[in-house]
Amino acid sequence: MAEVQEKVEEKVKEPREPLFSKKNRKLITDPLTDNNPITIQVLGICSALAITAQLKPSIVMAISVVFVLGVGNVVISLMRNIIPSKIRIIVQLVVVAALVIIVDQVLKAFAYELSKQLSVFIGLIITNCIIMGRFEAFALGNGPWKSFLDGIGNAAGYGVILIIVAFFRELLGSGTLFGAKVLGDPIEKTGLYAYGYENNGFMVLAPMALITVGIIIWIQRSRNKELIEDN
Template identity: 60%
Template sequence: MSKLFSKANKEVFTNPLNLDNPVAVQVLGICSALAVTAQLEPAIVMGLSVTVITAFANVIISLLRKTIPNRIRIIVQLVVVATLVTLVSQVLKAYVYDVSVQLSVYVGLIITNCILMGRLEAFAMQNGPWESFLDGVGSGLGYAWILVAVGFVRELFGAGTLLGLRVIPESIYVENGGFYVNNGMMTMPAMALILVGCIIWGHRAYNSRKGRN
């Protein structure tokens, strides 16, 4: 049990959350971060979907790594990922159909997500199932918290809601005699790019000050 939660395994899990974050450090997965973060709910669902797919794809590839011919390893990885993406897509359509519509083609595009393929090639092909599972969960959550942070800010200031629930009181809006107006820029992909840039800047400044980079 102590080996399962050794210091090395803890670093495998925690590094993608901060020091080796796939978005803030490696600058990967930017397209979906811009496309699905206009509201908080799809950002959460997308982040969890990528986490589940990355974790289980890592485990499967790790278990098969010694039997996969080198010349077809990318094809095998794509088949595994495509199968998991199809399963996740069907689950989303069955239980959260409205969110699956908002995510549109971006669930299917997880198949070619550079974060996912990068972890399979760089980690799962070289390490055991448990370590690969931890790496997959850590990488997925590292990606997810960026999406959630961006989705939180965009929905709050763009619509005055969070998860569809009114947060900013309607009484303070201009049309009701108040002073507040929703920021229409928050609904545009350009603002998502600016917010991601601010997160990357803040993340690197914080770690630099702490002497972690």
């Protein structure tokens, strides 16, 4: 982060804005709440369905997307004046693909079991609409520091929803959290299972991720009426 700050200070010579001005802070906080990429913009749904059956892969996915989107936004933003507009989508794809391959290789080298669990989904970060969306909508028109904040903010907003969904799906679907049997043992019939509780097997299937996301959207919109589109 220190590196990024230095670069910003060199570039922005005009009326200097504090690094964490109100506007800049909004770049991070907005996507976490009222402009969440998943629940408001409904982007990145595919991966939210695929990997949220358990908490651990969701958290790793969230961290990977924070890294890819944060760094990617800065790279695109630094190049925004020299990218030929005719091939800008290709350039964006190359940047995100290169970053994703690096994440994949690092995971394979240092967290092999996790990389096996995430398998194709790491590769699928490339197709995550949030990433291309932020490159195109934000990084191409803003400085690196702002783009960095925007990238982190949006990726975190995505990650928060991922983790919430995964929490409920793992808890209700398998009765575990991070693989620990928090509700007792379903086979030995201990804990909650002694009273006839059963895991809801449907929760581990993809459709329930959509329904969980739907419930989050519902709660969010019922608390903040401004988010409801009129039609």
